[in-house]
Amino acid sequence: MKSYRKELWYNTPTRRQLVNITHQVQECIIESGIKEGLCLVNAMHITSSIFINDDESGLHHDYEVWLEKLAPEKPYSQYHHNGFEDNADAHLKRTVMGREVVVAVTNGQLDFGPWEQIFYGEFDGKRRKRVLVKIIGE
Numbered sequence: 001m002k003s004y005r006k007e008l009w010y011n012t013p014t015r016r017q018l019v020n021i022t023h024q025v026q027e028c029i030i031e032s033g034i035k036e037g038l039c040l041v042n043a044m045h046i047t048s049s050i051f052i053n054d055d056e057s058g059l060h061h062d063y064e065v066w067l068e069k070l071a072p073e074k075p076y077s078q079y080h081h082n083g084f085e086d087n088a089d090a091h092l093k094r095t096v097m098g099r100e101v102v103v104a105v106t107n108g109q110l111d112f113g114p115w116e117q118i119f120y121g122e123f124d125g126k127r128r129k130r131v132l133v134k135i136i137g138e
């Protein structure tokens with residue numbers, strides 16, 4: 001069995017952003033040389049997410065509105081976590097949107113259903129943060 005590990009780095013210009021990272025993950029699979037196996041992708045920070053959904057701008061707007069209803073960024077004082085930080089909302093948004101995805105690798109490709117794309121969800125950006133890609137198989 002082969003094993004491959006890579007860290008992808010992101011630094012979003014805004015506090016919240018959704019980034020389609022499907023192409024970079026596929027590049028990792030090509031680099032790994034693995035044709036059949038499993039690909040794990042996880043955020044390495046507790047204020048960002050990895051999730052799979054549609055790359056459609058209306059839906060991305062809907063996520064922003066929905067997440068702001070569930071865990072509004074402001075006022076910062078509404079959260080106990082915000083003593084020395086202001087990112088309690090980002091921790092909560094991360095929990096809702098998930099830590100990781102696992103995708104089957106078949107014939108050297110991400111084995112997706114229709115319209116599936118992998119996203120990095122940033123909820124406390126404007127700094128360098130990492131995503132782990134681990135691929136196992138043969």
Ligand code: ZN
Pocket residue numbers: 081085087088091
């Ligand atoms: Zn925090």
